[in-house]
Every structure is written in C-alpha cells, then in structure tokens.
Amino acid sequence: EVHLVESGGGLVQPGGSLRLSCAASGFTFSDYGLHWVRQAPGKGLEWVSTIGTVDDPYYSASVKGRFTISRENAKNSLFLQMDSLRAGDTAVYYCARGNLPWYFDVWGRGTLVTVSA
C-alpha cells in the first residue's frame, strides 16, 4: 500500500527556518513527481512546490526564493526547506504524489507549521 508520512512541523518564530520531511513507501519513489500542498487554518488548498523525476523544481509565487524542495531517492524521501518564514506560512503542509495528467493521487496526513512570536 502506498504511504506518505510527513514530519518536521512545529512552532517557529517569524524569520526562522524549518525543514519538513516526507517518507514514502509502497511504490517506486524515483518514478514519480512529488509535491507540497498547504492549507492555512480554515482555508482552502494551496499548491506550494513540485519536484519532478529529474529534480526540476517549481514553486508558487508566494514561496519562491524562500522555500527549497529536494528529494533523496535512495531514502525514498522528500524535503521542503523553509526559510524566512512569515505568519502567512502557518498551515498544515501535505506531501503528495504526482501523476499525469498533472494531479495528486496520494496524500500524506500532513504536518502543522505555526509561525508566531
């Protein structure tokens, strides 16, 4: 069975950094693009970042220049390095597997990031 498990969330001060991880199992990790999607409290879904099978990254305008997505295929792991965090980055961050044509077919349960002084 396919599983994605996020970790690394927590409370961080504005301007701080946090690194999220996503551990994958049940599929050939290197064959799939992977994504981060977030959801602020009481709000809708917002795409954050994508990394393809050849390490090509994409970012939303709201995080570009502050967040860095990466993957380690040997460890079936996805990461999101978040720097210069703002209050508006407070959200549950979901890891999701990508499929074609361009959708998210499996999601993790999410990890909560709270940016507050």
Next chain:
Amino acid sequence: SYVLTQPPSVSVAPGQTATITCGGLNIRSQSVHWFQQKSGQAPLLVVYDDTDRPSGIPERISGSSSGNTATLTISGVEAGDEADYYCQVWDSSGDQYVFGTGTKVTVL
C-alpha cells in the same frame, strides 16, 4: 494567473443529487481533477482527468466538463459525503497547480 471559482456551499437531502461546479476560462481544454476533504482529514482524489474515478471511488460520484464549467455530481447522497470538495488544474501558462476555492457540501 488562472482562477477556479466554486460555490462556497451546497446543501442536499439524503438520497438526492449534489452538483458542484468549478468555473474557469475555457476549462474544457484542461484536465480537471476533484478532491474530497472530510473534517480533519487529508484530501482524497475522487475524480481525475475530468471523468475518471480512482479505484474504490463509487460510481455515484462522477465528473464532467463543458465550456467554462467543470462539474462534480454526487448521486444518492449519503451522510458520509459531507465534506469540502476542491477542483484542480495544471496552469501550463503559469507553471503552477491551481485549486478551486472549495465547496462545502452539507447533507441535511
């Protein structure tokens, strides 16, 4: 950037049909995907590529698309269908994934 507009809420009696719309410019030319999110849970893919269902999703959940509107239809609504529903597309002009604003389905 590409915008997808959904009605904030839809209310439906058990056994009736819920219709959730997703409006976007010429959306018929896009592949539209739909997610169900129950309270406190992660989103679940229920329809992909306009009309296809992942394994395990019942046939009473279906998708369609025409012109500027994509539609998710839930027939024979059950209490367990109460959730938020989101549409999603890939905006190739902006190299970004776009979600709709979300629709809360309430079963009366």
